[in-house]
Structures are given as C-alpha cells and as structure tokens.
Amino acid sequence: MSGPKPFYITTPIYYVNDKPHIGHAYTTLACDVLARFKRLDGYDVRFLTGTDEHGQKVEKSAQAKGIDPQTFTDGVSANFRDLARVLNVSNDDFIRTTEDRHKMACQALWDRLVERGEIYLDAYRGWYAVRDEAFYGEDELTRGPDGTLTAPSGAPVEWMEEPSYFFRLSKWAAPLLQYYEDNRGFIAPESRRNEVISFVKGGLKDLSISRASFSWGVPVPGDNAHVMYVWLDALTNYITALGFPNQDGDYTTYWPADLHMVGKDILRFHTVYWPAFLMAAGLEPPKRVFAHGWWTNEGQKISKSLGNVIDPVDLIETFGLDQVRYFLLREVPFGNDGDFSQRAMINRMNGELANDLGNLSQRVLSMITKNCGGVAPTPGPFTEEDTALLDAAKGLLDSLRSTMDRQAFHEGLEGIWIVIRAANAYVDHQAPWALRKTDPDRMATVLYVLAEVIRRVALLMQPVTPDAAGRMLEQVGQGEDARSFAALAPEIMLQPGLPLPKPSGVFPRYIAEEGE
Numbered sequence: 001m002s003g004p005k006p007f008y009i010t011t012p013i014y015y016v017n018d019k020p021h022i023g024h025a026y027t028t029l030a031c032d033v034l035a036r037f038k039r040l041d042g043y044d045v046r047f048l049t050g051t052d053e054h055g056q057k058v059e060k061s062a063q064a065k066g067i068d069p070q071t072f073t074d075g076v077s078a079n080f081r082d083l084a085r086v087l088n089v090s091n092d093d094f095i096r097t098t099e100d101r102h103k104m105a106c107q108a109l110w111d112r113l114v115e116r117g118e119i120y121l122d123a124y125r126g127w128y129a130v131r132d133e134a135f136y137g138e139d140e141l142t143r144g145p146d147g148t149l150t151a152p153s154g155a156p157v158e159w160m161e162e163p164s165y166f167f168r169l170s171k172w173a174a175p176l177l178q179y180y181e182d183n184r185g186f187i188a189p190e191s192r193r194n195e196v197i198s199f200v201k202g203g204l205k206d207l208s209i210s211r212a213s214f215s216w217g218v219p220v221p222g223d224n225a226h227v228m229y230v231w232l233d234a235l236t237n238y239i240t241a242l243g244f245p246n247q248d249g250d251y252t253t254y255w256p257a258d259l260h261m262v263g264k265d266i267l268r269f270h271t272v273y274w275p276a277f278l279m280a281a282g283l284e285p286p287k288r289v290f291a292h293g294w295w296t297n298e299g300q301k302i303s304k305s306l307g308n309v310i311d312p313v314d315l316i317e318t319f320g321l322d323q324v325r326y327f328l329l330r331e332v333p334f335g336n337d338g339d340f341s342q343r344a345m346i347n348r349m350n351g352e353l354a355n356d357l358g359n360l361s362q363r364v365l366s367m368i369t370k371n372c373g374g375v376a377p378t379p380g381p382f383t384e385e386d387t388a389l390l391d392a393a394k395g396l397l398d399s400l401r402s403t404m405d406r407q408a409f410h411e412g413l414e415g416i417w418i419v420i421r422a423a424n425a426y427v428d429h430q431a432p433w434a435l436r437k438t439d440p441d442r443m444a445t446v447l448y449v450l451a452e453v454i455r456r457v458a459l460l461m462q463p464v465t466p467d468a469a470g471r472m473l474e475q476v477g478q479g480e481d482a483r484s485f486a487a488l489a490p491e492i493m494l495q496p497g498l499p500l501p502k503p504s505g506v507f508p509r510y511i512a513e514e515g516e
C-alpha cells in the first residue's frame with residue numbers, strides 16, 4: 001500500500017550568536033509556505049528548523065557576555081523558537097545542535113567516515129574567518145588599506161596553526177560533478193549552479209574537520225583533544241532529526257531531503273561539503289538545494305554596525321503578520337537580492353492585499369448578505385465570461401504546483417493576482433448592484449461566480465497568508481474540513497444555499513501616522 005508522498009524540507013539552522021533578524025525570518029517563511037502548500041496538497045510533510053549552537057563564533061559571543069556557552073545558547077535558541085511562533089511557522093521539529101540526539105548522530109557519521117578511510121590526522125596551517133566559520137586560501141583574500149586581510153565575504157581572517165583531522169574532500173570532486181550533471185535540479189537557481197560547478201572544477205583541497213584550540217563543540221570520537229568543525233556538526237542536523245544513525249523509520253521515510261533552503265552565502269557548504277560527506281559515508285545526498293538572495297534595507301547593506309538591522313517582530317507589529325509574509329515572498333523574484341523599503345511594503349499591502357483582494361471579497365460578500373438572504377446564491381446558466389473567469393481560477397492549482405516546485409513564489413502569487421484582477425474587472429463590468437432591480441437571477445449568477453472565485457483564491461492563499469485566508473474561508477462558509485486542496489478539484493463548487501456569515505474586512509489598509 002502506498003501512503004501519501006513524503007516531502008522533507010529544512011531551513012538552515014541559525015547561529016545563536018545574535019538576535020533573529022529579517023534574513024532568518026525570510027528563509028524560514030519561504031520554507032513555511034512550501035511546507036503548508038505541500039501539506040494542503042496531500043503530502044506527508046516533515047519541516048525542520050533549529051539552531052546551530054557550537055563553534056568559535058558562538059563561544060566568543062558567550063564570552064563577550066560573560067556567561068557560559070550552554071546558558072548563552074539556551075537563551076538565544078529560545079528567541080529563535082519564539083520567532084517561529086510569532087511568524088506562524090508550521091515546523092514539525094526544532095533541532096538544537098547541543099542536544100544529545102545530535103551529538104550521537106555526528107559521532108556516528110564521523111565513525112562511518114573513519115571506517116571508510118575518509119579521515120586522517122594532520123595539521124592545519126592557514127587562514128580562518130570566525131565570522132563565517134570557514135577556511136580560506138591565500139588567493140581568496142584581499143588586503144585592506146590598513147593591512148588587514150579579509151575573506152570574500154568581508155569577514156576578517158586569522159592565521160591558524162593546529163593539529164587537525166582532515167576529510168578527503170579532494171577525491172570527491174569528480175563524483176560531485178557527476179552528481180550535478182545527473183541531477184540538473186540539485187542546485188538552484190541555475191546561475192548558482194554554474195558558480196558551484198566552476199568552484200569544484202577548480203579543484204578541491206582536503207578539508208580540515210576538527211579544531212583543537214577550543215572545546216565548544218561535539219568531541220571527536222576517540223580523541224577528546226578535538227571537537228568537530230562546526231559545519232560538519234551543523235550539516236548533520238538534517239539527518240539527526242530523522243533519527244540517524246537509526247536508518248529505519250523517519251530516515252527511510254524522509255531521506256534524502258526534498259529541499260534544503262539556504263541563503264546564497266552558505267550554498268557551497270550545502271552543495272559541495274554536505275553531499276561529499278554523505279557520499280563518503282555511503283549515504284544519499286539531498287535532492288535539491290535552493291539559494292535565495294539577500295535583503296538590503298532602504299538600499300543599504302544590513303549590518304549591526306550601520307544599525308539598520310530589521311527586526312521581524314517590529315515589522316509585524318507595524319504592518320501585520322500576513323502582510324509581512326506576503327510582502328517578503330511577493331516583492332522579489334525568489335533567488336534574487338531584494339530591497340526592503342517602507343514604501344514598497346505599504347504599496348503591496350494597500351494596493352494588492354487591501355484593495356485588490358480584500359475589497360473584492362468584502363464587496364462581493366456584503367452584496368450576498370444584503371441581497372441573497374445571507375446564503376450562497378443559486379446560479380443560473382453560465383455565460384462565456386462566467387466560464388472564462390471560473391476556468392482561470394480552476395487552472396491556478398496546476399500552475400502553482402509547478403511554480404512551488406521551482407520555488408518561484410513571486411510568480412505563483414502573480415498568477416493568483418491575474419485571476420483576482422480579472423475578478424475585479426468582471427465585477428465592474430457585470431455591475432451586479434445594477435442587476436438587483438433589472439435581472440435578479442443574473443445578479444445571483446454573477447455573485448455566485450465571484451464567491452466561488454473567492455473560495456478558490458482563499459484556499460490557495462492559505463500557505464502565504466494563513467490567518468487572513470482562514471477568515472476569508474469562514475466567510476465563504478468553508479469549515480476546516482473543506483480547506484485542503486482536494487476542495488479545488490474542478491467539479492467541486494460552492495454549494496448554493498450554504499449559509500454565509502456577515503463578512504468583515506480581512507486585509508486592513510496601512511494608514512500612515514501623522515508626520516510619517
């Protein structure tokens with residue numbers, strides 16, 4: 001017997017050196033939209049997020065605060081867990097790398113790599129950027145006017161010389177290139193895929209995977225003088241959460257992951273190191289890694305030193321949660337960099353949510369309350385225009401499936417808006433308010449068509465604006481049991497005579513305060 005198809009999606013696990021900001025919220029929300037979409041579409045979804053708590057960067061942040069790293073990480077990790085609730089994120093699990101289940105998984109992976117001859121002891125001499133927790137070659141660095149060396153990311157580097165275990169990454173270059181070739185969709189978007197391929201074609205050096213100069217990490221099995229390199233530790237979280245090293249149960253069901261969502265800065269770790277570790281351990285690599293772009297704030301790079309970090313909680317207080325969720329996924333073609341500006345946020349919120357969708361639904365449903373006795377009207381025969389609009393709404397699910405599988409959120413939303421705009425044009429053209437006196441039967445048909453389109457749009461908007469879409473669905477009489485995408489089958493239509501409650505506004509307008 002075959003059950004629902006599994007779908008495993010992950011966010012990166014976030015460093016606990018700092019408060020959550022808009023970048024974290026963005027990655028998590030994109031995953032949430034996909035997870036909700038797939039659940040509604042009948043998949044057995046596992047959605048994982050969590051925190052990356054080891055390494056020198058976190059240890060230094062704890063020291064700077066004068067507290068021990070465990071107490072420090074307990075506090076910051078809780079902020080990330082809270083943020084997931086504030087964002088109304090539907091994750092099924094929240095992993096912390098300081099948990100025992102995770103240490104066990106890391107050590108089991110390490111043992112497998114040792115057994116297969118993939119690890120050897122040597123010494124590392126080279127450059128390291130604590131901010132990126134990454135090693136850099138001399139040729140990648142630039143010297144600033146004051147003589148300091150920085151990594152391509154802008155992070156300062158320091159010279160490191162210590163005994164270290166190495167992973168035989170160099171021998172995995174060819175199998176990686178073969179994997180990219182055989183799995184065209186593994187790295188997305190396409191431009192990023194080319195970047196990774198040329199990086200690997202440039203040759204891979206063996207990778208230092210342990211540190212001996214500090215202790216905030218997972219101990220290397222059999223050698224307590226070393227802790228594992230934080231990226232080996234962190235990447236393993238994706239299988240820890242499936243019960244690895246136990247390969248029955250969740251691991252069998254959900255691995256390989258369908259999608260690791262990451263920011264463009266951490267693509268190399270996910271598309272080079274991670275699949276190489278897995279292949280070397282005799283495990284399957286993930287199916288797809290998507291790298292999204294970065295946000296700037298009113299045209300400026302976001303940084304603590306500039307003091308322009310965007311706190312997602314403040315945004316939500318100002319504009320509303322569903323509005324922020326919608327904006328982040330609508331404003332920028334997913335994969336590109338984007339700019340956050342108040343003006344753009346307000347334009348989307350007022351123009352698209354409040355006017356296009358909110359007004360449409362409010363107008364139509366109030367006309368039904370006033371003129372159709374508060375029940376879904378009974379339609380007469382459909383005209384060509386009615387059928388064209390209904391067909392456009394019925395076609396949305398298929399096109400959204402394809403855009404979601406490509407993570408083209410902006411395109412999916414634009415597709416929904418094409419139908420919403422067509423519905424607005426249809427109301428204006430059909431003028432049901434005028435039909436009330438001249439042709440009440442035709443008015444009933446027009447309002448029925450519109451209510452049916454609103455039902456379909458609200459069902460499809462659930463992943464992006466879950467609260468507002470839920471309220472719209474209540475207003476078109478759809479209970480919890482009628483809200484999965486099964487209700488979008490072409491033959492399922494709004495039931496005439498269904499009692500509809502009196503509507504109330506779902507998407508408020510943003511009104512600037514005096515002086516803004």
Ligand code: MSP
Pocket residue numbers: 011012013014015022023024026027052234235236237261262263264265266293294295296302
């Ligand atoms: N701990 C690692 C990930 C380990 S995954 C096995 C890490 N953490 S992070 O907290 O620094 O970053 C997490 C995510 O936030 C990354 O995907 C990063 O791209 C994203 N963002 C950080 N700043 C961002 C913006 N300004 N805009 C969009 N996303 C950004 O890296």
